[in-house]
Amino acid sequence: MREGTLDDPVTTREILLARFRRRLPARLEDLAGPVDGVVALPLHVAWSGRTSFAVEEPKSRMGLYRIVLAEGQQYDLIAFLDRELLIEHWPVLRRLISRHIRDVWEESFPELARTIVVED
Template identity: 40%
Template sequence: MDHVLYGARKPYVVADSLDDLRGPTKGRIALPHHLDWSGDPGYDLDRPARLATMYKTVLNEASSVEDLHTWIDRQLLIQLWPQLWLPPRLRQLWERKFPELAAVGTATA
């Protein structure tokens, strides 16, 4: 039996539409435990590094489209996309569904 890496079989969630992503864009937020179990789920969205970390966390750990709708904002996702470190398969799933993300990634590369 061949060994398959976890990232290749992990079930990722992708939004149905970028327009449905209307999460918070500033201030302090706390992610629910099912998204961030690190012990400190607080994020200051006015700090660019914390904002990017929160987006990476939500995109990696979302268990439903509702998680994405609640915590991700369309404009911020597009803005942050090129700099987000994401597992290759997760990035590929999003870019296949939303070519505008792939375009913004290559435009800034």
Template identity: 40%
Template sequence: MAGDIRPRGYAKPVVVPDSLDRLDGPTSGVVDLPRHLKWSGNARYNLADPGRILDLYRTVLNEAAAPEDLHTFLDRQTLIRLWPSMWLPPSVREAWEGRFSELRRTRQVAA
């Protein structure tokens, strides 16, 4: 099975990829998220706007239904750069940092 899906109690599972190297989403331009990822509000993200790219990453990390969502919309280097400043539910942060120690180290260095 590609990736890892961990239950969040009453909420939907946290989806984590097998490898950060498979995250090869866009790094420029405008991204329109599908309805299953962004079901209310503005689903269009201009990646030139630092605030919107942060919102995009938070949304995809929280709402991904399968590893393919992560592979399609997230970029490895951008995720690592944004990780220390991104607010995420503890269950999401723990699942990702449990799988990828480099994310945990990035956040610790930034602290």
């Protein structure tokens, strides 16, 4: 096969990266999710298992954010994620999500990548 032809296989990684890029908000400032209270995710986001999350509880919040990042559409990301909380918890959260999601978010929003502490 020659590079750039229609016969070129598209990798699973490329498909996943494109899928997650399409869901991104235009900017982190668009994230207007709650900072307290209980969030009940709709079935199209949390279709199996737990669907309600207490935002004030770190473990619960991490579960909420992990599910929304993986399964949510753009409007879900905007409605359920908060910019400040996402940035604050990104160093831990980035280890709980897939590499594809992490790469897309850090590539699109450099402020997230800057939160990572490099250990010596």
